[in-house]
Amino acid sequence: MLSRWGLVAPLICLGAPAIGGAQANQAATRNQTSIAIDERLADDAHLRVGDRVVLSAAPGVGVAGRGDTAVIAAITKQDADPSEVARDDYGIRLHLGDLQRLTGDPDRVHRFAIRTVGGPATDSVRARINDAAFGFHAYRSADVAVGTSRTFQVVSRFHRAIALITIVASGIFLLCILLLRVEERRRDIAALRLMGISRRSVVWSIVLEAALISLVGSALGTGLGWLGSVLINWHYRGVYRTPLAFALVTSHIVLVAVVLAIVLGVGAGYLASTRLVRTPPLTLFGR
Amino acid sequence: MTVTDTLPAPGPNARKPEPIVRVRDAYRDYPMGKETVHALRGVSLEIAPCDNVAIVGPSGCGKSTLLNLMGVVDRPSRGQVLIEGRDAGAMRDREATEFRLRHIGFVFQRFYLMAMLTARENVELPMAEAGVASAERAARARELLDYVGLGARERHRPGELSGGEQQRVAIARALANRPALLLADEPTGELDVRTGAEIIDLFRRLNRDGTAVVVVTHDAELAAAAWRTIHMRDGQIVSQPAR
Ligand SMILES: Nc1ncnc2c1ncn2[C@@H]1O[C@H](COP(=O)(O)OP(=O)(O)OP(=O)(O)O)[C@@H](O)[C@H]1O
Ligand SMILES: [Mg+2]
Numbered sequence: 109m110l111s112r113w114g115l116v117a118p119l120i121c122l123g124a125p126a127i128g129g130a131q132a133n134q135a136a137t138r139n140q141t142s143i144a145i146d147e148r149l150a151d152d153a154h155l156r157v158g159d160r161v162v163l164s165a166a167p168g169v170g171v172a173g174r175g176d177t178a179v180i181a182a183i184t185k186q187d188a189d190p191s192e193v194a195r196d197d198y199g200i201r202l203h204l205g206d207l208q209r210l211t212g213d214p215d216r217v218h219r220f221a222i223r224t225v226g227g228p229a230t231d232s233v234r235a236r237i238n239d240a241a242f243g244f245h246a247y248r249s250a251d252v253a254v255g256t257s258r259t260f261q262v263v264s265r266f267h268r269a270i271a272l273i274t275i276v277a278s279g280i281f282l283l284c285i286l287l288l289r290v291e292e293r294r295r296d297i298a299a300l301r302l303m304g305i306s307r308r309s310v311v312w313s314i315v316l317e318a319a320l321i322s323l324v325g326s327a328l329g330t331g332l333g334w335l336g337s338v339l340i341n342w343h344y345r346g347v348y349r350t351p352l353a354f355a356l357v358t359s360h361i362v363l364v365a366v367v368l369a370i371v372l373g374v375g376a377g378y379l380a381s382t383r384l385v386r387t388p389p390l391t392l393f394g395r
Numbered sequence: 396m397t398v399t400d401t402l403p404a405p406g407p408n409a410r411k412p413e414p415i416v417r418v419r420d421a422y423r424d425y426p427m428g429k430e431t432v433h434a435l436r437g438v439s440l441e442i443a444p445c446d447n448v449a450i451v452g453p454s455g456c457g458k459s460t461l462l463n464l465m466g467v468v469d470r471p472s473r474g475q476v477l478i479e480g481r482d483a484g485a486m487r488d489r490e491a492t493e494f495r496l497r498h499i500g501f502v503f504q505r506f507y508l509m510a511m512l513t514a515r516e517n518v519e520l521p522m523a524e525a526g527v528a529s530a531e532r533a534a535r536a537r538e539l540l541d542y543v544g545l546g547a548r549e550r551h552r553p554g555e556l557s558g559g560e561q562q563r564v565a566i567a568r569a570l571a572n573r574p575a576l577l578l579a580d581e582p583t584g585e586l587d588v589r590t591g592a593e594i595i596d597l598f599r600r601l602n603r604d605g606t607a608v609v610v611v612t613h614d615a616e617l618a619a620a621a622w623r624t625i626h627m628r629d630g631q632i633v634s635q636p637a638r
Binding site: 295296298299300301302303304305306307309389390 | 463466468469489492493494495496497499501503505507509520521524568569572
């Protein structure tokens with residue numbers, strides 16, 4: 109099945125939305141041209157479904173009163189597509205026939221999309237198009253996406269590297285803090301050892317405390333990260349008017365952060381405490 | 396109430412009891428590069444069960460060193476230290492730790508209570524290490540806090556207690572596993588005169604109830620409250636009343 113709407117036509121100029129009665133009647137007698145416009149255009153030009161506009165393929169022509177009158181039949185939402193984010197031009201969708209008539213280029217399309225029910229149907233449709241339409245090649249949308257999203261994959265890899273460096277750096281920070289925390293308590297540990305608390309108990313309690321600190325810390329960090337991502341998304345979605353998510357706290361990232369924090373925390377607690385309990389308590393007391 | 400019920404109170408026909416501490420000609424040298432510091436030079440003394448001893452002397456004369464030997468924290472370089480008949484110098488680290496846990500109570504100048512734990516939890520700590528069941532632990536901790544006059548403060552953390560109160564919690568903690576011997580190094584060193592007097596009172600009561608108490612102190616009042624005062628100078632005992 110051919111998609112309901114033809115391609116986005118950036119070259120199409122949009123005339124003044126207010127249309128006189130004569131033109132309106134004329135439009136009504138014809139088969140009415142209906143279009144879909146994107147949300148941002150609707151917002152900026154204060155257009156609603158049912159409004160009439162003049163479309164023209166050449167700049168300025170629509171304003172002069174010529175061109176096709178069309179009724180806005182639908183307002184489309186922006187896709188969450190990173191390649192669309194930075195584009196601030198407006199998208200208008202027309203029926204293929206209307207578009208061809210408007211551009212004066214009948215029987216010519218550069219690209220069109222077909223929605224299938226998925227599964228083997230996709231391949232059979234592809235095969236039939238490739239056999240029947242000379243000069244055309246049908247691709248799966250997934251394959252096209254791979255091609256167009258390569259840049260984003262690279263950017264995303266950079267982001268992952270930055271995230272990893274951040275996590276490792278804060279992990280080392282955590283390590284230092286825990287080492288200091290344990291070091292601060294050398295006299296307490298000395299007192300415990302003098303009281304007859306075994307090395308194992310001392311190490312165990314410190315490791316447990318370190319694990320708890322790491323766990324609570326990473327939970328707080330995750331919460332903070334989540335809040336940050338909500339704010340960032342809220343801000344940039346407003347700026348770019350897209351449903352795209354700019355910051356994501358994925359379960360994978362959370363898992364890496366929590367595991368790293370606990371491993372580092374427990375490791376630091378263990379190292380620092382074993383070092384301290386091996387030191388004679390009187391030495392720990394600073395004698 | 397029998398907080399310190401390890402040992403039976405001496406009856407009317409009791410013979411002179413075996414000492415719980417016996418230090419025989421003990422030396423403690425610290426090699427410091429080419430020099431050697433002779434912290435103790437041939438110290439001998441005995442502490443009886445229920446004894447109440449103050450060790451006094453000028454700074455650096457070896458009081459703490461001697462206390463550490465009696466507490467099985469340190470070993471003599473020469474000579475012998477017997478605690479309840481066991482040779483402290485021959486104990487391995489793990490044995491010494493276990494021995495301290497069950498037989499010796501320590502009270503420090505700076506209390507060293509665990510800041511995150513409540514008074515009761517601090518007192519329970521050595522009992523938990525000794526494997527005492529939790530209900531019994533809680534009951535004994537309450538009993539001990541009552542004994543030191545802090546029954547109402549069991550849920551308070553050290554930060555919410557005054558210095559004197561913290562020291563009383565520390566004393567309760569030292570008594571947790573019913574030690575026969577309580578060792579205190581300058582226990583009133585951080586306290587004012589009035590709170591120091593409370594601690595002195597507490598030691599006296601404790602001793603009456605059957606625990607041997609040895610305190611190292613510069614505090615004349617605390618020393619005067621003991622039955623015996625051992626004077627030290629330059630790593631030696633210069634005067635020691637008979638027990
Ligand atoms: N670990 C050590 N290394 C080297 N010298 C030490 C050590 N411990 C103690 N000494 C020395 O041993 C001597 C006795 O020290 P000790 O701490 O027993 O004195 P003290 O009588 O308790 O003094 P104070 O009243 O000031 O506490 C001192 O000269 C001290 O410098
Ligand atoms: Mg001292």
